[in-house]
Amino acid sequence: MKQLKFDAAVIGGGAAGMSAAAELRSRGCSALVIEREEELGGILMQCIHNGFGLIEFNEELSGPEFAQKIEERAVASGIEALCGTTVLEIRQEGGFHVVYGVSSRHGVVRVEAKAVVLAMGCRERNRGNIRIPGSRPSGVYTAGLAQRLVNIDGYIPGKDVVIIGSGDIGLIMARRLSWSGCKIHGVVEILPYPSGLTRNIVQCLEDFGIPLYLSHLTTNIRGKDRVQGVEITPVENGAVRYDKSFEIPCDTVLLSVGLVPENELSRNLGVEINPATNGPWVDSRLMTNIPGVFACGNVLHVHDLVDYVAEEARRAGAFAADWLAGASPQRELRLKTGSNVRYLNPSKVDPDRENKIYLRSMVVKNGAVLEARIDGRVVKSIKKAHVQPSEMLFLTLGPKDLAEPDQRTASQSAQVEIAIV
Amino acid sequence: MTDRTGRYDVAIIGAGVCGANIARKLSQYELKVALLEKEIDVSLGTSKANSGIVHGGFHDNKKYLKARLELKGALMFERLHDELDFPFERCGIVVVALHEDELRTIEQLYLQGVENGVIGIEMCSRERMLELEPKLSSDTVGGLYAPSGGIVEPYRFVFSLVESARKNGVDLVTEFAAALARREGDDWIITALDGREIRAKYVVNSAGLFADTLSKAFGAEDFAIKPRKGEYYLLDKMTKAKPNRVIFPVPTAVSKGMLIIPTVEGTVLIGPTASAVEDKEDFSTTRVELEKILQSARTMIPSISETDVITSFAGLRPVCGEDFIIELSAKAPHLVQVAAIQSPGLTASPAIGEYVKDLLKKDGLRLVEKPDWDPCVEKVRRARDLSPWELDEMVAKDPAYGDIVCRCERVSEAEIVKAIRAGHTTLDGIKYVTRAQMGRCQGGFCTYKIIKILMRETGMGYEEVTKRGGGSYVLRGEL
Structure with a gap:
């Protein structure tokens, strides 16, 4: 060995x-x-x-x-x-x-x-992960697999395509397959807003006239040997409206439903x-x-x-x-997810140097403020014209922001809460 | 492959677990045997999609043929496992009672198990149950433990049986959809949908869901096979909810209920549901049924999470009355019916092979043992089963063991090539033999690699690559 x-x-x-x-x-x-x-x-x-x-x-x-x-x-x-x-x-x-x-x-x-x-x-998350019922024909691919087949191996997976999920890879593939002579019959997104970047919605769907079905759930995949169609169903005020289901015929389903x-x-x-x-x-x-x-x-x-x-x-x-080299921080403060924040990475900061923190919002919001607080005291706030879950945010916190105003209250258990308000 | 002029002593129609066991049993004798399968590969019907369980022998009374064959078949698995190449483990079965009322049924099952001669069966207190299966719900009040129950990968079992049968002279004829039958002299002439014909003296009807139409084609008994659908969820092997043994709920009058099965390969299967359907080719899953599975499974193991789901699938049980139908036809000569093989068909199947052999003998088939019958097949080394040191040695012998094609299930190119060379030339065939595409990414990363290997090994064009034969083509053009 x-x-x-x-x-x-x-x-x-x-x-x-x-x-x-x-x-x-x-x-x-x-x-x-x-x-x-x-x-x-x-x-x-x-x-x-x-x-x-x-x-x-x-x-x-x-x-x-x-x-x-x-x-x-x-x-x-x-x-x-x-x-x-x-x-x-x-x-x-x-x-x-x-x-x-x-x-x-x-x-x-x-x-x-x-x-x-x-x-x-x-x-990529796949069909099983999002539990789409129906039959199990050929012609169901993750968008990334389709991308690999087209861009590297030179094969077209199918001609009439429905894309489930509005993640970036799916949007990119909508444009890629349109260029290759395929017909994209629609992009189906369960949420009321797209999951991919705005620039991709514009450049990959709108420029090609591809319909985007927001607030629609994929409720069935049909086809015995090869995909024949997908059934999609509107979601209205949180209720799945099976009475309004309709089918889009296609021979291929691409999934772009998260990573x-x-x-x-x-x-x-x-x-x-x-x-x-x-x-x-x-x-x-x-x-x-x-x-x-x-x-x-x-x-x-x-x-x-x-x-x-x-x-x-x-x-x-x-x-x-x-x-x-044997170095380690003298102390670390725990980061806590506050209102409207899904996660923070990393989950601790070193108060003796600059820290870059990536985070994601849980909400779509215009005129938002990103706030860092210690014991309820705002130590940093950043204005954001627009936040949405699909766009990652970041902020930096340094010794200036994290300095203890009063040495007597300094403690290892201090937390920095980060919130979107 | 097809033998138009020659005459077979026995033609077995249907290469599921029954047909495969019968074929392998008959391969022990000086006989010319054909195993006919309508699909492109074997084990693609009921034998593919089921719970993969060697049952514990306590669910049914011995007055039923299915119970007698189950008890006999269950004991045959160690030997088959030694001789063949399929995963099997006697992990044990527990039945969990969640209410005091259910303990009465537990006691009945226990007494039935004792009467059936099940070794080691015991009734369990709440404490004993939680000791055996710490992940069970805190609502558990007691249960039953049958240590002899086990788990098996059903399609690998069938593949290996068929490989063994072929090695000993049985002809496998795939894509032979038997449609018509006529008598010519003392023989049957079986015609497929595509016009091919097979001549045989004896015929075994082990056509699963289609045993009823086939019986009619032979002018034999008139019965109706009703498909009863069972839907399943498959959970990632990383799930925290994996039990040590197969977990059964307390059965109702109509069903053994939905189970939690730690599969031999480490994933967890939950299901099956039971719903009558009309279409014998309807393997679709439904939202309503799938929801029931999670609900039911969570009553027993609350930590089961939908985030662990990697796929869902459905199988169809061939149902006709309460018991198996295994008998010489009273109407058509030299025809053995092997029909309505629902649960515990997989467990019983090795015994069904023996039973059908005896029926054929009774009907005049001369059985002379082959002196050179070889019960064993090559056990393919799997990269996932090897330690780093063992794998290093394998790569030295065959470098293709070092190319890991399927990362989720750790399947090497060597294993995929072996499967293709053994005749499994569809994506599903390769999946069921090797597990490539069967893990958490469901082929997202390896499908293109497998397509490439398949084209290289077989000389297929891209347009000939299918998921499972027929119209299930995978690619639709080139750039």
């Missing part, structure tokens, strides 16, 4: 993994990226549309271009990578984290690492998972409950933009390097 030793093992070679590894290298730590596909880049490689990189590189790039730039940066920093290698498990052996991976080239590889960065990304962080490896390692994100609970350093195990990117929580993933992963790499 091939044996390797690194300061840090990074699980996953997408934007998150490569960025974290590059940061570790730039701080003098050895880092190995383990990637199951034959090349680095992760899911970006099938995202051939534009819209990536506006924040990270200040230019508009396609997915593969974005991946290439991140990869160049990582390679220049001196990372090592094992591609075509599936991680089987991560264990604790003799004070080390030990990662077992397998590939056809090397067989099983045993990697001893002092730190591990989890960067496995996420998977789930892929944390099976983490769970088996003993990492505690936040049910609000399906990602690990992490402290102010993006470290999980297991010392030396960090998480970043879509395995931590699902991001809207890969630019945010790269940014977060860089921080994870830096925190891992600090941890390897």
